[in-house]
Amino acid sequence: MAKMTFIKSAVKTRDFPESKMKEIAFAGRSNAGKSSLINIWANEKIAKVSQSPGKTRLLNFFAMGTSYIIVDMPGYGFASRGNEETATWKKMIQNYLTSREQLAGLVLLMDMARDWSDDEELLAQFAMKQDFPIAIGLTKSDKFSKADIAKAIARIKNQSRLDEVFPISAQTRAGCAEFEEFIYRNWIKK
Numbered sequence: 001m002a003k004m005t006f007i008k009s010a011v012k013t014r015d016f017p018e019s020k021m022k023e024i025a026f027a028g029r030s031n032a033g034k035s036s037l038i039n040i041w042a043n044e045k046i047a048k049v050s051q052s053p054g055k056t057r058l059l060n061f062f063a064m065g066t067s068y069i070i071v072d073m074p075g076y077g078f079a080s081r082g083n084e085e086t087a088t089w090k091k092m093i094q095n096y097l098t099s100r101e102q103l104a105g106l107v108l109l110m111d112m113a114r115d116w117s118d119d120e121e122l123l124a125q126f127a128m129k130q131d132f133p134i135a136i137g138l139t140k141s142d143k144f145s146k147a148d149i150a151k152a153i154a155r156i157k158n159q160s161r162l163d164e165v166f167p168i169s170a171q172t173r174a175g176c177a178e179f180e181e182f183i184y185r186n187w188i189k190k
């Protein structure tokens with residue numbers, strides 16, 4: 001696998017890295033497991049895993065060798081954040097998702113225990129408006145039985161009306177390589 005490297009953090013368009021590589025955006029509620037999955041794909045602790053959730057407030061750009069870029073976006077959905085902060089988050093995410101030309105798809109990570117919410121719906125709407133694909137990663141599958149994983153997949157497919165739903169665990173690594181393979185084959189290579 002290609003080596004993953006941290007490129008930079010940025011908030012504003014003018015600070016985004018200049019690159020011709022395709023980009024994959026990682027979005028999800030705080031604590032969903034975005035940084036943990038990046039660390040699995042990197043095979044080292046390259047992204048900070050939150051001790052206190054909601055700490056990542058910048059867009060963090062990582063290069064997967066010379067083949068593509070992953071953008072770790074700040075998590076959302078923490079009540080401790082005021083309205084003003086929520087508005088700032090929305091503006092930053094919307095700006096990124098609607099203006100980044102090399103964006104090839106949105107990886108939406110959700111804790112398997114949760115239901116699809118308005119926040120996920122908002123992100124999915126941005127993506128659909130821009131006409132790029134969405135894949136959902138249902139994280140922390142290590143906490144569930146095989147039968148409950150199957151139920152969670154069916155539930156989220158139903159709630160989101162999306163088809164690409166992958167169960168993953170950053171703890172056991174179950175499903176992580178398959179998820180990366182899907183994204184690489186369908187969004188990057190083609």
Ligand SMILES: Nc1nc2c(ncn2[C@@H]2O[C@H](COP(=O)(O)OP(=O)(O)OP(=O)(O)O)[C@@H](O)[C@H]2O)c(=O)[nH]1
Nearest residue numbers: 030031032033034035036049050054075140169170
């Ligand atoms: N059991 C289990 N715990 C996980 C898994 N993935 C992440 N976690 C834990 O969930 C917590 C949050 O993980 P992060 O990867 O920091 O989540 P994040 O989505 O990057 O969070 P923000 O940066 O706050 O948006 C950490 O305590 C992780 O160890 C998983 O697959 N299984």
Ligand SMILES: [Mg+2]
Nearest residue numbers: 034035048056
């Ligand atoms: Mg994070």
